[in-house]
Structures are given as structure tokens and as C-alpha cells.
Amino acid sequence: MLTSARLAVIALFMPIVLAGKRGLCWTYCDDPGVFNNGDGEVVAIYDYETYAPPSTNGNGGLGFIGMQRCTDCSSSPIADLASRQAAQGWATVFTLNEPDINGITPSEAASWYIEYVNPLAIKKALPAVTSSVTSGEGLSWVSEMISACAGQCYFDYINLHWYGSTFAEFQSYVESANSQFPDYQLVITEFALENPAGGQADQVTFFQQAFPFLDGASYVQLYFPFIATSPALFTEYNPSGVDLIGTGSCLYNDDGSPSAVGDLMY
Secondary structure: OOOOOOOOOHHHOOOOOOOOOEEEEEOOOOOHHHHOOOOOOEEEEEOOOOOOOOOOOOOOOOEEOEEEOOOOOOOOOHHHHHHHHHHHOOOEEEEOEOHHHOOOOHHHHHHHHHHHOOOOOOEEEOOEEOOOOOOOOHHHHHHHHHHHHOOOOOOOEEEEEEEEOOHHHHHHHHHHHHHHOOOOEEEEEEEEEOOOOOOHHHHHHHHHHHHHHHHHOOOEEEEOOOOEOOHHHHHHHOHHHHHHHOOOOOOEOOOOOEOOOHHHHO
């Protein structure tokens, strides 16, 4: 959903440690360290860029995952992908943000991925797709990209986004992705209810169901509820996102403290 932004379990960064699956889909300026309280539930952070979060507390002590969200971004040039990864030492890379609805064909994505992403000797996720069930979008786009790769794309994760109306729909979507791609782990890097009538209370109820489900799914590596910012910042910088989901899923309050949804992250 997020097309422009300022923009691992700990085992991905410290293999001897067993830890949680939760991460921050971080945008704008809130301290990510608020969610790093030492209990090991929140372990990762990404910011749609190949540079670490420009917050007052950097990555907050969480494992940073670089993301090359477009084929060549001004803020994250593709020519700098390998050098930024080497300099910063991230162990996982996410790629293309919702190419299935942004005019990038599976064949184009496969060629781009083989050239620029394959050479990185780290964990890799295929492009993040929407939950659209339209032919040529969502999971069918992923399947077409894998076919276009002809065995030449090296990846570890299928990357999913979901916005919808109920937990049952979300669970069905995740389970269907696992059924379609059983040989790969899933990362869910954006998910929330679409502008529910009950606002934050409905989002809390949804995440109270979603988190235990994802924690218990052995095929889910990491998940990132949308979105790790405050209502005021979300409204200021991404009004179209607010139109889609409201501000009830924000993990922060406007004063920088954890929101009712944020409290569920611990």
C-alpha cells in the first residue's frame, strides 16, 4: 500500500537466539526503541528504504531489514543496493512494493531480481504483493514471477500484504498462500483491517486474533502490523493510507507512547 515514505526474527541476525516474529513497519519519526523492551517479541524493523530509520534512536536496537521498494528509487538507488547492504550488514532484504498493482510485470520483475538481488548473499524475499484475487495480481502475480524466473531467482520468503474486513478472511489468505507456496516461509509485511466501523477497538480485536495465529504458524517467519507511526504523522504524510484503513491501527499515540494496538506487540 505504501508507495512512498521516508522511508527476522532475531535468529536472522543472531542465529543462536530463539525469539519472536513481530516487526515494525516503520515510517516517519517515532522511536522504534519503544517496542524493544527486552522480551524478544519485537525483533525486526524495515522502513521501505535501504538505509536505516532516521529516527532519534536509529533502529531502536532491532534487526534492520533493507527494502529496495522500487526498481530504482531516488532515495534508495539500485546502484547502491549492494554497497549499502555490505556497509550496514543487514542479513535480509525485502524487494519491490506491490508491483502487482504498480505496472511491473512478473517478467520484468524476474529479470530485475536476477540482476540485482540474486548477487546478495543474504536472506531474500520476493516482491511484496497485495491480497488482490484479480488474475495477474496478488498470489497469481507471484506464481507468474516464479515461472518467469525459470529457476534462476534465489529467494527465501514469499512477501504478503493484506487489508480486509475480518480475521477469518486474513487467516484464509495466509493459509492459502502457504498452500500455494508450501516450500517457502512467509513474511507478512503490511496488514490491518480496512477502516473498520469500530476504529481502534476493532483493530485491537483483529490483532488479538491475528498475532496468536501468526505466532503459531510454523510457516510464518515474520509479521509487521501496519503501521508503526502515530495518527498525526500518518495523517500528515499518508492521507490516502488513512482513507483506506483509518488511524486505529497505528502502533503509537501522538505523544510517542504505545497505542492500544502497540500494547499488543509486547
